[in-house]
Amino acid sequence: MIEVDGLVKRYGPLDVLKGVSLGFARGEVASIIGPSGGGKSTFLRCLNGLESFDGGSVTVDGLRIGVETRPRERSKTLRQVCRTVGMVFQSFNLFPHRTVLQNVTEAPIHVLGLDRARAEERARKLLDRVGLLDKLDARPRHLSGGQQQRVAIARALAMEPRAMLFDEPTSALDPRMAGEVLAVMADLARDGMTMIVVTHSMKFARQVSHTVHVFGNGQVLESGPPAQVFQEPRHEATRLLLAETQAA
Amino acid sequence: MGDTSDASESETVSDEDVPSALAVALSSNLLARLALLLAVSSTAMVTPRISAADTLARVRSSGRLTYGADEEGGAPYFFRDEADRRVGFEAELMTRIGAELGVEPVLFQAQWEYLLQVLGRGEVDAVVNGYELTGARARDFLASRPYYIYQLQLMAARDGPVRAWADFEFPRPGGGPWKVGVMGMSAADTYARRFQGDNIRIFTFDGVTNAMRAVRNGQIDATLQDLPAARHYIKSPEFRDRLAPVGPPEGSGYYVIYTRKEDLRLRDAIDRAIGRLIDSGELRKIYEKYDIWNEAQEDLGRRASTTADPAGPRRPIFDLGLLLRFGPSLLLAALTTIVLSCTAMPLAMAIGLLVAVWRLYGPRPLARLLGGYVELIRGTPLIIQLYVLFYVLPDLGLTLSPWAAGVAGLAMNYSAYEAEIYRAGLQAIPKGQMEAALALGMSPALAIRRVIIPQATRIVIPPVTSDFIALFKDTSVCSVIALTELTKQYSILFNSQGGVLEFGVATAALYMAMSLPLSKFSRWVEQRLDAEPGKGVIE
Numbered sequence: 001m002i003e004v005d006g007l008v009k010r011y012g013p014l015d016v017l018k019g020v021s022l023g024f025a026r027g028e029v030a031s032i033i034g035p036s037g038g039g040k041s042t043f044l045r046c047l048n049g050l051e052s053f054d055g056g057s058v059t060v061d062g063l064r065i066g067v068e069t070r071p072r073e074r075s076k077t078l079r080q081v082c083r084t085v086g087m088v089f090q091s092f093n094l095f096p097h098r099t100v101l102q103n104v105t106e107a108p109i110h111v112l113g114l115d116r117a118r119a120e121e122r123a124r125k126l127l128d129r130v131g132l133l134d135k136l137d138a139r140p141r142h143l144s145g146g147q148q149q150r151v152a153i154a155r156a157l158a159m160e161p162r163a164m165l166f167d168e169p170t171s172a173l174d175p176r177m178a179g180e181v182l183a184v185m186a187d188l189a190r191d192g193m194t195m196i197v198v199t200h201s202m203k204f205a206r207q208v209s210h211t212v213h214v215f216g217n218g219q220v221l222e223s224g225p226p227a228q229v230f231q232e233p234r235h236e237a238t239r240l241l242l243a244e245t246q247a248a
Numbered sequence: 249m250g251d252t253s254d255a256s257e258s259e260t261v262s263d264e265d266v267p268s269a270l271a272v273a274l275s276s277n278l279l280a281r282l283a284l285l286l287a288v289s290s291t292a293m294v295t296p297r298i299s300a301a302d303t304l305a306r307v308r309s310s311g312r313l314t315y316g317a318d319e320e321g322g323a324p325y326f327f328r329d330e331a332d333r334r335v336g337f338e339a340e341l342m343t344r345i346g347a348e349l350g351v352e353p354v355l356f357q358a359q360w361e362y363l364l365q366v367l368g369r370g371e372v373d374a375v376v377n378g379y380e381l382t383g384a385r386a387r388d389f390l391a392s393r394p395y396y397i398y399q400l401q402l403m404a405a406r407d408g409p410v411r412a413w414a415d416f417e418f419p420r421p422g423g424g425p426w427k428v429g430v431m432g433m434s435a436a437d438t439y440a441r442r443f444q445g446d447n448i449r450i451f452t453f454d455g456v457t458n459a460m461r462a463v464r465n466g467q468i469d470a471t472l473q474d475l476p477a478a479r480h481y482i483k484s485p486e487f488r489d490r491l492a493p494v495g496p497p498e499g500s501g502y503y504v505i506y507t508r509k510e511d512l513r514l515r516d517a518i519d520r521a522i523g524r525l526i527d528s529g530e531l532r533k534i535y536e537k538y539d540i541w542n543e544a545q546e547d548l549g550r551r552a553s554t555t556a557d558p559a560g561p562r563r564p565i566f567d568l569g570l571l572l573r574f575g576p577s578l579l580l581a582a583l584t585t586i587v588l589s590c591t592a593m594p595l596a597m598a599i600g601l602l603v604a605v606w607r608l609y610g611p612r613p614l615a616r617l618l619g620g621y622v623e624l625i626r627g628t629p630l631i632i633q634l635y636v637l638f639y640v641l642p643d644l645g646l647t648l649s650p651w652a653a654g655v656a657g658l659a660m661n662y663s664a665y666e667a668e669i670y671r672a673g674l675q676a677i678p679k680g681q682m683e684a685a686l687a688l689g690m691s692p693a694l695a696i697r698r699v700i701i702p703q704a705t706r707i708v709i710p711p712v713t714s715d716f717i718a719l720f721k722d723t724s725v726c727s728v729i730a731l732t733e734l735t736k737q738y739s740i741l742f743n744s745q746g747g748v749l750e751f752g753v754a755t756a757a758l759y760m761a762m763s764l765p766l767s768k769f770s771r772w773v774e775q776r777l778d779a780e781p782g783k784g785v786i787e
Contacts (some may be wrong), residue, residue: 111689
């Protein structure tokens with residue numbers, strides 16, 4: 001589904017990604033964990049083009065972008081990629097000037113060209129699924145953080161993506177609200193959605209994901225099923241990370 | 249220079265050059281002017297004038313006669329020669345009068361329209377600047393005997409359709425009314441308006457040469473000017489081959505020196521001095537030197553000063569009748585202000601938005617170019633931009649009407665400010681908004697249109713509204729290009745009719761009446777857009 005080959009990203013003299021290669025299969029739920037500054041978010045943002053990169057290539061559902069791709073071709077392909085892959089952000093990034101319903105119908109109407117009635121029908125279904133059918137006409141600022149993040153998930157799902165990227169979706173939430181969001185994500189996983197989740201939530205990584213990748217220092221330190229990574233960490237950094245999160 | 253041509257020349261735009269236009273632009277802050285005027289006028293009317301028991305005695309003992317004039321008025325009244333010395337026939341006249349009185353004449357510089365107010369306050373003892381004898385002025389001040397008999401000269405393009413006054417009685421070839429330019433509040437203005445009708449339309453200018461330039465550019469058909477100024481400027485290289493006098497000088501009136509009403513002795517002394525200069529032929533020599541002597545001046549010797557009754561009725565402190573009579577013309581001018589601003593502002597906002605968006609999101613060369621545009625427009629005064637649009641563009645083959653130039657100038661000027669406001673507004677939207685939109689598959693253009701601009705709009709409403717109000721008042725600068733809006737009409741009225749206080753209050757009230765609904769409207773829009781103060785729009 002998603003293939004990453006030798007991805008390199010530099011910020012000036014700093015190498016954020018030092019040639020990362022990873023594959024994600026259809027229906028796979030992958031967690032990416034690791035210390036801050038390890039390149040997790042940057043890696044995720046390279047997948048849908050929010051960050052450009054300096055080496056390697058990304059292929060999403062057959063759409064390939066490499067460093068050599070020309071800007072015009074690149075932005076065209078990226079638009080396709082973004083229709084295929086949804087994204088959820090740490091800070092939700094809902095559109096504050098629109099209601100909950102409008103947040104969810106905005107892209108289907110203006111990007112996919114759906115008529116309003118169909119878009120709203122789809123939005124209602126999704127908002128029902130994330131438990132927010134009673135908030136259709138609320139503005140984002142009147143919702144709690146957990147509610148906002150669930151709207152953001154519904155907004156991404158409204159494009160009927162084939163894969164979903166989550167960039168620390170619960171880091172800005174208190175544990176109770178994080179729980180609401182994680183429940184929705186677990187529900188999605190059960191449905192067979194391909195998901196790549198950058199997270200600090202070890203519980204999600206352990207219980208929901210099929211694969212765990214540990215990032216550190218711009219590289220993938222180790223990969224494997226959660227049981228293996230959590231029970232028999234092979235890498236020193238992984239052990240440190242697990243100790244830290246358990247202490248916390 | 250009085251109500252005659254150059255009167256207005258002094259006023260807003262120099263007819264001569266851009267630097268002086270700049271000086272005026274900087275000095276003509278409307279509110280400051282209104283406030284000053286109200287203060288000046290109320291002092292002048294309500295409190296007893298500052299009158300020494302005898303001004304003439306004080307002038308003699310101090311050895312100085314302070315007179316008010318506006319050097320910006322231009323040639324041949326007061327101007328600077330190549331060596332930057334003050335010359336002009338009125339400058340020389342005052343030197344001679346000073347000699348006759350045995351005192352040194354000292355020029356007190358003030359804007360032409362306000363000279364009589366300055367006289368009333370007591371800063372100066374007399375006013376000499378092409379001020380013509382009018383009934384309204386003679387009610388409030390003492391007029392000397394005339395020192396010059398002016399006439400009006402019609403000028404038109406050398407090979408144009410206007411060859412005689414009689415041409416105006418027939419339809420204009422090519423249709424439309426004949427367009428005749430005059431100085432606002434000048435005798436030529438009054439004179440020309442008698443002929444106004446289906447065939448003639450009057451345009452009011454601020455400077456002699458501006459009106460002449462408009463004739464040269466074909467923007468108007470002819471201009472009627474005071475003879476001295478007409479004779480002076482038609483010889484300049486700019487107009488020599490392009491403009492020609494049409495017919496003999498018409499009409500006539502008197503330039504006089506004004507003193508305060510109680511300074512009868514000073515006025516009489518000035519009268520005697522003028523009389524001696526006339527009798528000795530010195531006055532004629534001055535006029536011949538400046539090439540403004542003509543047969544009409546033979547009559548000067550036979551004109552005495554108008555008798556005035558110092559005990560005569562003073563004007564009422566607030567003359568409502570004046571407002572009733574001239575209110576309609578103020579309202580009409582206010583309409584011009586409204587139409588100008590309401591056409592220019594939407595254009596400015598549209599251009600500003602495009603500039604801001606392209607500067608932020610466009611290709612780099614375009615962004616640079618637009619950055620240059622903003623700096624250029626913001627860095628130069630509106631008055632000069634209007635001047636270039638109206639008077640200079642015709643040289644490059646693009647001739648704009650006053651309305652087109654006014655709207656274009658205001659829209660262009662304000663677009664630069666709006667662009668900066670929008671840029672700030674757009675940049676205030678968190679980066680995550682753009683990212684979320686792109687991640688949903690929107691193109692950058694769609695994201696800007698549907699996500700970024702609607703949010704930025706809420707932020708920029710207050711500053712854009714205050715710019716709109718500022719533009720309302722900035723329309724006054726359009727008097728440079730023959731558009732008579734509210735402020736201009738106000739100064740025309742108080743100069744020709746008196747009543748600084750009455751017209752000042754009415755004008756201020758009209759501006760308030762126009763800007764208050766605007767503030768209300770903007771608050772309403774803000775509320776509609778659900779931008780709750782304090783909460784902000786950013787989640």
